[in-house]
Amino acid sequence: MRHNIQVLDRIRKTYASLRPSEQRVADYVLNHPETCTQQTISELADQVQVSQPTVVRFVQALGFGGFRNFKYCLLRDRSQGTEREAYFDHLGGFDLKPWDQLEDLPLKEVRVSGGLLEAALKSLSPQELDRAVRMLATARTIDIYGVENSCTPAGDLLTKLTYLGLCCRMNTDAYLQQIGAAHLGVADVAVAFSHSGCSMDTVKALKLAQKAGAGTIAITSRKTPLLARYADVCLCTGGEEAVIYGTAIFSRIPDLAVVDLLYMGIIQSDYERFSRSLDKSGAVIADRGYPEE
8 A cells, every 4th residue: 555645745835825833844844854754743843943733733734634644654755665665565455554543443444344244245156155055064074274364264164063063174284184185075075265265275275175076165255266266166255355564364354254154054054953953062061161150
């Protein structure tokens, strides 16, 4: 996510409309931009001999929300072409800025999550979801694959299917995932999670499962990923990749929603059978919680 604001150019264009005291701040910034990137608002005000509110009015007149916002953009302009600029360019997909306050983050996170869920709702095929539910509900063994961040929804699916009394397994070691896939049969089902659809180890595991004769399900964000080549059913969550410093940290949100849909769909497919399984699973761990006082 690049910001093309050139702070010094903006100061020059805005200079004539500034108050005299604000022009004094502008003069100092134009003549000493490097120094300004290292100063606090109080240090800058003392240096120019104006009040801190004057500095605030100055940066707001330039269109910045506050002094930290202004100083960051000035710093960025001064470091163009360096590693520092590239460092901040990896924030694509999430509106996170160095000057944000902690209290700003909940709303931003909710907006990102909501957008991903809306994209998943638009992209998911009810027909493919129904096929996946029927495959899982009738499978002899369910093998689950995923690496790195995809281990989160993969583990959630393992937990939910185990509660439903279905025979399933998940290895966190990518080599063991592939070895297990090679030993599946026609009565088994393999489920693979990959946000990009191109995770080498996950693709290989699903390919081996399909070659062994198992039914295969892919859960991915792209409509035509490499992973889909080896999937009988592809559940596409859609949306753009939301990454911070190269990691798709929000991919688990739509994937977890798909896991919940599969869970509810399996229960609905044979309500009597799976409600009994849930009762049995619940009874096993009924004594594991502390009693209420």
